[in-house]
Amino acid sequence: xxxxxxxxxxxxKEMTQPFHKVLIAGCGTCVTVCFAGGEKEVGILxxxxxxxxxxxxxxxxxVERTVQRQCEWEYVDPLQPEIxxxxxxxxxxxxxxxxxxAQRFPNARVLPGVNTSFLGLPEKPGLFTExxxxxxxxxxxxxxxxxxxxxxxxxxxxxxxGGSAEGHCEIDKEVDCAWxxxxxxxxxxxxxxxxxxxxxxxxxxxxxxxxxxxxxxxDLMLDIPEExxxx
Amino acid sequence: MSDASYTPTxxxxxxxxxxxxxxxxxxxxxxxxxxxxxxIRLPCSGKADVLYLLRAFxxxxxxxxVAGCKKGMCHYLEGNYNAERxxxxxxxxxxxxxxxxxxxxMFFFDAADGPLFAQAVREMAERAQRLGPNxxxxxxxxxxxxxxxx
Numbered sequence: 001x002x003x004x005x006x007x008x009x010x011x012x013k014e015m016t017q018p019f020h021k022v023l024i025a026g027c028g029t030c031v032t033v034c035f036a037g038g039e040k041e042v043g044i045l046x047x048x049x050x051x052x053x054x055x056x057x058x059x060x061x062x063v064e065r066t067v068q069r070q071c072e073w074e075y076v077d078p079l080q081p082e083i084x085x086x087x088x089x090x091x092x093x094x095x096x097x098x099x100x101x102a103q104r105f106p107n108a109r110v111l112p113g114v115n116t117s118f119l120g121l122p123e124k125p126g127l128f129t130e131x132x133x134x135x136x137x138x139x140x141x142x143x144x145x146x147x148x149x150x151x152x153x154x155x156x157x158x159x160x161x162g163g164s165a166e167g168h169c170e171i172d173k174e175v176d177c178a179w180x181x182x183x184x185x186x187x188x189x190x191x192x193x194x195x196x197x198x199x200x201x202x203x204x205x206x207x208x209x210x211x212x213x214x215x216x217x218x219d220l221m222l223d224i225p226e227e228x229x230x231x
Numbered sequence: 232m233s234d235a236s237y238t239p240t241x242x243x244x245x246x247x248x249x250x251x252x253x254x255x256x257x258x259x260x261x262x263x264x265x266x267x268x269x270x271i272r273l274p275c276s277g278k279a280d281v282l283y284l285l286r287a288f289x290x291x292x293x294x295x296x297v298a299g300c301k302k303g304m305c306h307y308l309e310g311n312y313n314a315e316r317x318x319x320x321x322x323x324x325x326x327x328x329x330x331x332x333x334x335x336x337m338f339f340f341d342a343a344d345g346p347l348f349a350q351a352v353r354e355m356a357e358r359a360q361r362l363g364p365n366x367x368x369x370x371x372x373x374x375x376x377x378x379x380x381x
Contacts, residue, residue: 009327040282044324047285052328054367 001121002030002094003128004114006041009048012090015111016049016060019087024049024113025079025101026066027093034128036114037092039066045092045113070097076104083108119150136206136213142194144185149202151178157199239293239359240369241268241352244283246276248306249342250298256345264349265356276300276337277310284321288330291369294359296336296351304341311339330366333358 006012016022024042032038046062053060063082067075070093079101083089088109091098094116102110118130133150139157140147149155153163153171159179163170167180186192204210245251251272257264273279276299287295297318299311315337322332336358338351 009324040280043282044285047282047289048324048328051285051289051330051367055329 001033001119002096002116003034003118003120003130004031004036004094004116005034006036006045006092006114007112009045009052012045012111012113013049013052016088016090019060019109020058021061021063021086022049023063023065023079023082023086023089025070025082025089025091025093025097026064027070027091027097028066028068029071031093031097031114032066033122037094041092042066045090070094071100073100073104076100080105133207135202135204136210137203139199139202142197142199143182144189144191144194146178146182146185148178148182151176151181157202237360237364238267239265239356239364240291241265241355241359242287242292242295243268243270243298243352244273244276244279244287244295245270245298246300246306246311247272247274249300249304249340249344250276250338250348252342253298253340253344253348256343257348258345260345262345262349264352267356268352275305275307275310276314277305277307279314279317281317281321281324284318284335285324288325288334288365289367291365291367292334293362293365294334294336294355296338296355298338298340298348298351301339301341331362334362334365 024046026032026037026039026042028038031041035041042064046064049060050062063086065079065082067079069075070091083101083105088111089101089105090111090113091101092113093100094114095112098110098112101108117128119132119134120128120130123129130150132147133155135149139149148157148159152159153169153175154161156179159182160177161179164177164180167177169175169177183192183195186194206213243250243254245254251270254270276297279297284295284297297314299314300306302311305311318335318337322335325332325335336351336355338347340347
């Protein structure tokens with residue numbers, strides 16, 4: 001899932017300072033799971049902002065609304081009446097949701113209320129850790145199901161490096177050495193021979209290095225070719 | 232606070248197993264404590280959501296406290312620990328808002344702690360007196376709440 005953290009109240013307050021009526025738009029998917037922008041967080045932020053603005057003598061009217069997903073048009077479109085009735089929208093979705101609102105409602109002022117962090121999982125309640133770097137070229141079958149791109153500080157393909165000590169990374173003793181984890185797992189699986197194989201230099205063109213990415217699936221497209229149209 | 236007419240409104244969110252029992256006992260023992268406390272019974276202090284705490288202040292409470300079971304004695308094992316973490320988080324939010332986290336507190340009680348409950352109410356009343364009335368005032372019922380209740 002996509003993880004994120006709500007921006008500090010002071011930052012959101014500053015962004016919304018010029019406005020008198022805003023919509024706080026939550027998202028019911030990833031940011032709900034990481035407690036950054038779901039229905040409850042919308043309610044808490046709305047209460048915080050209302051009180052903070054009231055104390056400054058500049059009351060702020062807030063509309064609260066959470067949709068299932070802010071990254072799909074079919075869930076975003078029903079927000080139109082609310083968005084037309086406010087001066088700005090604070091989106092508590094990830095950056096994708098914020099951009100979806102901005103694209104779908106070109107006249108709306110859309111403000112980000114969440115700092116999108118990484119692709120990860122809720123390891124235990126209150127702890128979210130990065131698992132995938134969305135590099136576009138998965139090699140998890142070679143590394144025991146542990147991603148060296150996302151979890152090794154240097155994204156080494158042939159680790160570990162000299163900074164690995166007692167299972168930890170040299171950048172921080174709290175950080176596990178991904179290559180130690182890979183070694184331990186491959187050993188448990190009886191696949192240590194994979195450690196001896198050199199993984200060649202990665203083709204980073206599938207990553208951000210190749211510019212903004214897109215996936216094109218013509219089989220899923222609903223456009224009817226010109227020759228197929230009636231009349 | 233010099234305003235003699237100011238009587239702080241204190242909200243107590245009390246766990247039904249011990250916090251509420253302690254409040255009940257304080258009454259049975261005829262203990263004296265400020266009468267402006269409103270006690271709401273919760274099934275467990277772990278039900279005290281951050282949103283409840285913020286809404287209480289938004290609705291004009293001068294001080295709020297959560298009355299949970301003594302540590303290690305929660306009827307649901309860990310609800311009071313969850314409540315303690317949420318109160319701590321909500322105190323931080325209240326500081327950021329500008330209301331001050333000092334208006335909120337967590338207390339732990341046994342069912343026989345009537346005197347301690349009375350003491351907690353007195354302590355929160357003293358704090359509310361020192362900090363003055365909730366600067367948000369006492370707004371009327373919220374429009375959306377009125378609509379929901381109709």
